[in-house]
Amino acid sequence: MTTEKIRLVPLGGLGEVGKNMMVVEYGDDIFIVDAGVMFPDEEMFGVDLVIPDTSYLADKKHRIRAILITHGHEDHVGGLPYVLPMLDFPPVYATRLTQGLIQVKLKEHKQLEQAIVNVVQPGDAVTLGECLIEFFHVNHSIPDAVGIIIHTPLGAIVHTGDYKFDYTPVNGKPADFATLARIGNEGVLLMMGDSTRIESPGYTPSERVINDSFDKIFANAPGRIMIATFASLISRVQQVVDVAVRYDRFIALAGRSMINNVQMAMELGYLHIPKGTLIRVEDLNKFQPEQVVVICTGSQGEPTSALTRIANQDHRSIRIEPGDTIILSATPVPGNEKVVNRTINSLFRQGAEVYYQAISNVHVSGHAAQEELKLMLGLLRPHFFMPIHGEYRQLLLHAKLAHSMGVAEDHIVVAEDGDIVEVTTDSITLVDHTTSGNVFVDGLTVGDVGQIVLRDRKVLSQDGILMAVLTVDKETGQPIAGPDIVSRGFVYMRDAEELLESARLHVLESFIGLNGHASDWSFVKEKIKHTLSEFLYERTHRRPMILPIVMEV
């Protein structure tokens, strides 16, 4: 069967940053690229994780040929343990390190038996359904990152994944120019390109520039050195290891995910640490301060991470001492600035020397800046273009960039999550919209926390709650116990006795005139709610949630 159309349905990562997930349909075949999570923002009260809404796929599970993974970052693989069971465990394809990171997750979720994760090498090609899938190497802030080409009978679709061009990467090779140029020559029907860093002019510097900064810091550090970075940034860990070895320092690891990832990366051959160099964090004190380096988690100020515990004097075995040197080798993810700054302040306050991105070259981005985005567009010369991975303004700016490089305006679609885009050999069109959005993981459950629960949490967080509880006589409808007024998060009850006593009287007034049997308690409750609400706002200018509870005996 040949088909005239390809369908693209982004379920995450378009119009937002995080939980990347792209559905590509050709004929009977469905390919999914990535299945990421997003971390909740401050308006998603109490939510632990956010995953894509996959209801669009509910009646199409049998057509899913594969979930193709570009790399092992949380916003690309973190959704797998939730999405896989919903989709009846379609096979996953990933490079070796990525597979290692996925297995750690599947193990935690006890899914190792059901899930199938196939390992591919960059450069491999796999036939699935009517399509040939090709994986090509790109540079990113994690090794083993790939872009994906889906060769459909209608033409080639290129998904860049997250990428940058690094001519002198710390491990691995530069991005696979040969394949990109070949594909560009063969013809690209549609390119989907990472837009994360479209606002930055020029080129993203090579990972290698960090070596110089590390060298300078190591040469001058009088005591211990502790470096926090992303646990998945294996190449950065390798850089630290190399400079540590150069300066005759032993290496200790702190933080569960750092320890797990380093171990896995060593086993898979992605990280090389000379024998005898690794020591246990518990043994740090057996060495002189100038003999050790600690590589740890906590570059984002995560509350339970190693560096945050160290900063809060809450770590099992490490306390800051004057002479310590700390490096935060990462940029705060938007929204984390405050907690990261809090960590830095606290470390400085305890006498450490602290190096961080604002004042020192200790981190580079993993995403392509404008000139690299142009390079990718120039290599692929796509017929159609669809920007991916970014908020709306980033997608739009990337679209404008593509247009400035010669892609016709009606060959570009700026789509967001849930949009359904159809591509033929001579058109790209936004044709429809499907269910999409945020599914919340909160505690053990997925999806049961929705807008109503969140709205209640928001109200509760602003002004708290006030309950008016009373027991009434079934016969007379009159109160025989209470009203008791109980509040939390509204006022400090001990200091507000007069206010709460007045509130009690206002509740009682709601019963005046209610003669005999009051069958309609919802009416009475509404009256109590209204009366209290007005009274409390007048007195405090606050609007706590008001909950009247009436019990009949």
Next chain:
Amino acid sequence: MTTEKIRLVPLGGLGEVGKNMMVVEYGDDIFIVDAGVMFPDEEMFGVDLVIPDTSYLADKKHRIRAILITHGHEDHVGGLPYVLPMLDFPPVYATRLTQGLIQVKLKEHKQLEQAIVNVVQPGDAVTLGECLIEFFHVNHSIPDAVGIIIHTPLGAIVHTGDYKFDYTPVNGKPADFATLARIGNEGVLLMMGDSTRIESPGYTPSERVINDSFDKIFANAPGRIMIATFASLISRVQQVVDVAVRYDRFIALAGRSMINNVQMAMELGYLHIPKGTLIRVEDLNKFQPEQVVVICTGSQGEPTSALTRIANQDHRSIRIEPGDTIILSATPVPGNEKVVNRTINSLFRQGAEVYYQAISNVHVSGHAAQEELKLMLGLLRPHFFMPIHGEYRQLLLHAKLAHSMGVAEDHIVVAEDGDIVEVTTDSITLVDHTTSGNVFVDGLTVGDVGQIVLRDRKVLSQDGILMAVLTVDKETGQPIAGPDIVSRGFVYMRDAEELLESARLHVLESFIGLNGHASDWSFVKEKIKHTLSEFLYERTHRRPMILPIVMEV
């Protein structure tokens, strides 16, 4: 009486950004520099404003000679309406524009009659108690900003206020080098210097560089132009007015504080708008799109501001049309990045062209970068140095900068809010610590929301609340109505019937074995709380606030 010591007691702005307030004591005299507010961060649930804790001054009110104001930004004057009554309305000294901004506040709080605000000119000197107070002009992102010199019999204390050096300011003059150099020559005992921008190398560009960007944008804008900036940034408003006049555009104002400030600044002669140029926002549609400019509030994504309403299609008279050009002439204050990005995305989505700092030179900072900080230190050559205005890391970096310029290490003190610093002619010492911190304004009340209420709001925001309400027989101690289980913000109750029914049964179990009269209800409540907490955590991995309410009849 001569005294050997000067006391410095920062009550706000040291170790944090915002609510600046510095107490300077010499002999019987107390001078307060600034009285600002801070906007609540995301952990101060439901709080409207944060002001400094002034309890240190409670028994010293009679010694307060003046509150000296450096400039009219909220973090320097916003606390006045709350602090003035607490301190029995000591006289305030401020420059003319600053006084104008303060009066607007005092009027809102109905304090115009009690408050005394004396107007000073930059260059003025006033004798108060045993000291001579001098005001010197500095550049900042608001006109009429000054630094303050307190000439005590022991020596001169210089408070820089917020400042930068702008050789070509848009209105007003460059900072008062003559006075700074003179004071430096006469000898400065102690300098307190703004540390806000210590992390930025080089110089902060002149306000004038923005003209070029505006010019380019105006020259190419096909339709309406809307520019959002801080309502207090009168010089920026003047720049927009000038370029608007050059391009024959009429000017409309949107946003209450923009309208008020522009009017006040025009009356005081700080803003010049040619007659006939101002139009009402309601009349915008009577003009061609290319004939108008709107200057509006909302550069920080504030929910009720003009630009946010426009972006949300919620503004009384402005809807975005394709062809509109929007300029956000401001940097997001840390913490506001997400809401500002949301505004930008939304404007782009509706077809506007949007210029903002990440992609265009449409804003410069109001604070001195490293080279300017050095210039100030070089001009004043202080004997002692104390960094002000910044989080701990910024204060520390500023201290290091001063040390690198020759100030001896033991002549520098890095103090934070509440520290008491004593200065003699030959020493500066941190001697003690007093009460300081955050006083919360929430609704009508100041200070009644404390840690307990905030902690409850936090718990409520995370996992909500679950109440178990029952009526028991006074005689038997056994339930005769309920337990009723009511929850908010925990689970969606309609979908969780089985869970809540199980919770009900768990509550009832707490009564088994309680024979006859149970006088100790607190024991029963604890038992219910404990049982429910365990059960709910096991089932959901959430920890809602649990509130058992028992009524006796």
